Amino acid sequence: MGSKLSGKDLIKIGFPQNNIMNVALGLITRYRRGEKKENILLEAKKVLEAPEKFREDAVWAKLAEGLIQPVEARKQQLNKQMVPFTIFGENEIDEQAKRQLYEALKLPIAYKGALMPDAHMGYGLPIGGVLATDNAVIPYGVGVDIGCRMSLSIFDLPASYFKGREFQLRNILKENTQFGMYDTHREKQDHAIFSRSEFKDIPLLKSLLDKAYRQLGTSGGGNHFVEFGVVELHQVRSGWGITPGSYLAVLSHSGSRGLGANIAKQYTNLAAKQCPLPRSVQHLAWLDLDTQEGQEYWLAMNLAGDYARACHEDIHRRLAKALGERPVLTIENHHNFAWREMVDGKECIVHRKGATPAGQGVLGIIPGSMTAPGFIVEGRGNPLSIQSASHGAGRIMSRAACKSSLTKSAMLKELEQHGVELIGGALDEAPHAYKDIHRVMGLQNELVNVLGTFSPKIVRMDK
Template sequence: MGSKLSGKDLVKIGFPQNNIVNTALGLITRYRKRENKETILLELAELIEAPQRFMAHKIWGKVSEGLVKPVEVRMQELHSHCAPFSIFGENEIDEQAKRQLYDALRLPISRQGALMPDAHTGYGLPIGGVLATENAVIPYGVGVDIGCRMSLSIFDLPGSYFKGREFQLKNILKENTKFGLNDTHRDKHDHVVFSRTEFQEIPLLKSLLGKAYRQFGTSGSGNHFVELGIVELQTVREEWGINPGQYLGILSHSGSRGLGANIAKHYTSLAAQQCPLPRHVQHLAWLDLASQEGQEYWMAMNLAGEYAQACHADIHRRLAKALGGNPMVTIENHHNFAWKELVNGEECIVHRKGATPAGKGVLGVIPGSMTAPGFIVEGTGNPLSLQSASHGAGRVMSRSACKNNLTKSAMLKDLEAHGVELIGGALDESPRAYKDIHRVMQLQQELVTVLGMFSPKIVRMDK
């Protein structure tokens, strides 16, 4: 007998020949793959004999549930019509991204949608897409980088602090930030997020705790960054206790690292098994929030979001210590996440995949590119956009197109012309890869009010 369990092995001990076999094999692969084959078979034989006893089991609960109350898995059909939607900046958005939104709006769970002016093609829901669903969550509607977010700290240092200190500040940024898969901090700092009970109650999260701890306070690759720059506040909120003017700021963009990526992979696979869809929309498979998997994903997603927030706080703490300054105000927001919100008076799950929450009075940060300013914004609460706005300028050129059509020397000349220093950074993050952020902001004046701007001066990205 081989070392790897197969469906035939499970059928031999009494498993019915249906989808419950695939469910059991998937759980074995994720949680028990290093254990002895015979031990697992003995345990599963007990489960087959008395499945009710395993209903509350952390690993086998779903299998026992399927044996006691079998659920027929059948292909989901799309509606012939779309749920209501709005598109902002339609002429700036590629046709494929629009088609992706239309497909998502035909899901039987969809209630309303919107597309932001920075939108472009993604997987499943387009980047810049917003979708409200009824009692269901789409893992790919949130995205792989769960809790990807912006965080801006405004310091008690003037914007003029940069003059004569460029070399020093560049070293501070380089020495206190880590990027990519393997570059981690030697001095780890504990955080209350690691004591969350989900890390012990959900087997997948328990297996990811070590990775989450190792990567804490670091940033991802791709378009993730940490920047030092000048904040220009035009309008201030009373609770900030500061005056309009120019200040030194730190702006960071990253998500939940390997923790979120593994959560997304795991629950996307489960959704695909339980919610078969036509091939062209298979990435839109969903989990019913009333199901065990749906509840698990919801808890795991929220934990990943808190972890991402904690990572940003650690990044800003390290830099603040090196700078010798104190942040007076921090403005932050997720833009890859799902929330329970009221839509037309009914509670829905609002997915924002590359979109900024813009409820009335809600603060957020919308970045531009390395050579273009980001914007501090306050939401207007527009119901047509599902109280959302763009999450940035949005790509106008794919990563492969950048490599084929742009040069590193031209990118460096662009940066020099705008007085921006770059540490790391790949060609596919060239400012020319992005839409005009000023045009994007013009197209969403009814969604957000601009309070100020952030102009990058020193940018740190992965190599």
């Protein structure tokens, strides 16, 4: 007998070959992970033989209910008509991304949609896609990197601080940041996030606690970064404690690390089993928020978002300590998440997959590329975009295309011409891979007001 329990094992002990098997596998994954297969099968067989005895069982109640009153998971059909939507910068967006949005707009749970000017093809929802749904959450509509976010710390140090300190700042980045799947900080920091009840109450999260602790304050690969740069503040808000001008700043982009990835994987699989969809939209399977699975994912997603924030806090704390300074202002936002929000008078679940919240007066950061500025923005609360804006410039070249058509020497020459130093970084993040951020920003004037810019000077990325 193999170590991993499968549907075949359940069939051997008498389980019917229908959706009840998926229910059983889901419960086993959630509550009996890591236990001996033989013990799990003995317990499952008892439930199969006398389900009425397990109606109130903390683990098996849902399986017992399904055995007593079998309910088949019916394949969901898409509506023929799309719900209302708006596309910003339509001529800048590839047809595949648009088609992905159109399919999502036909989901039975869809209420309203939008596509941002940085949009490009993704999995399930396109990157830059916004979808409001009725009491349902789509794990892949949030994305694998739950709570991926931007965080900007501005220091009361002039932009001229860089002059003569490049070597020092480079070493600060090297010594106080970690990237990729395996590198972690030697000196670990505790955080209030680890005392959250979700880590005790949800078995999957309990199993991920040690990993989350090890990875606190680290960044992922790909387009994740930590940068020293110059902020130009054109406008300031009352209470910021800073005046318009040029300042040293730190900008970071990363998410919830292995914690979020594992949450996304488990609950996407659960959604796919409980909500079968046509193959073309199978990544858009959803969880009803009135179900146990839906509530669990919602709690886990919010924990992952808070964990992503904690990671950024740790990154910025380490850098500020090395600088011997405290930031006077921090601006931050998620861009892979789902929120409960009012949309045209109805409470909805708003998925922003690679989109920045842009409610009236809401602050955010929209980065450019290594050689292009990012923008500090204030939302205008436009209902057509579901109070959203782009999350960056958006890719125009795939990672594979970058590797096949660009060279590292050309990328480094481009960086040198813009006075940017790169530590690490792969060819697929070359500035050429991204749209013109100025054009993207021009296509969303009705979505955000620009308060300032951030220009990268020393960029740290994964190897």
